[in-house]
Amino acid sequence: MKRGLGNARAGFTLIELLIVIAIIGLLAAMLIPNLIDAMHKAKQKRTVADIRITGTSMMAWLSDEVGAAAAGQTSTDVDLGQYQPITRDALATLLVPAYIEVVPHLDGWKTPYQFYLDTASPLKQQVMGMGSGGQDKSTLSGSYTIGAFDPTDYDQDILWVDGYFVRWPQK
Numbered sequence: 001m002k003r004g005l006g007n008a009r010a011g012f013t014l015i016e017l018l019i020v021i022a023i024i025g026l027l028a029a030m031l032i033p034n035l036i037d038a039m040h041k042a043k044q045k046r047t048v049a050d051i052r053i054t055g056t057s058m059m060a061w062l063s064d065e066v067g068a069a070a071a072g073q074t075s076t077d078v079d080l081g082q083y084q085p086i087t088r089d090a091l092a093t094l095l096v097p098a099y100i101e102v103v104p105h106l107d108g109w110k111t112p113y114q115f116y117l118d119t120a121s122p123l124k125q126q127v128m129g130m131g132s133g134g135q136d137k138s139t140l141s142g143s144y145t146i147g148a149f150d151p152t153d154y155d156q157d158i159l160w161v162d163g164y165f166v167r168w169p170q171k
Helices: 002-006 014-066 088-095
Strands: 077-079 114-117 128-132 143-145 147-149 158-161 164-169
Touching: 014 088, 014 128, 014 158, 014 164, 088 114
Parallel strands: 147 164
Antiparallel strands: 077 143, 114 128, 128 158, 158 164
């Protein structure tokens, strides 16, 4: 009688172990794309937030300099060739610490932001801007049509100029 109880199985068979591994693999295959998409969406949201905060501080600087802001544009196209590029360090000397604690350097995809601010002619219509090239790390250039884009297209440029977003993720 004791011998029969002693022969009881201990552990898992190879088939049971393979089935459990297959189930875990299927679950991982379903969840990993969602995790990757969520990570990209978080990078995109961080980039938009950085641009919005820095843009607000640029608007505050402009308001203090000329007593008016360039917000409220009505055009449907923006040509970055009409904007004066500025380095992050030069922008930081204007904005830190009065308007912002720190000017962000890298977007969500670890690419430097591109800044535009014409400090010599702050009364111009095209005076300030900031943008990110998106996941594909493209350089901002040329003309942009104002409008939103599909937030799952992470290669799209995100651009803020003269007080409003020109290109932004939105469904």
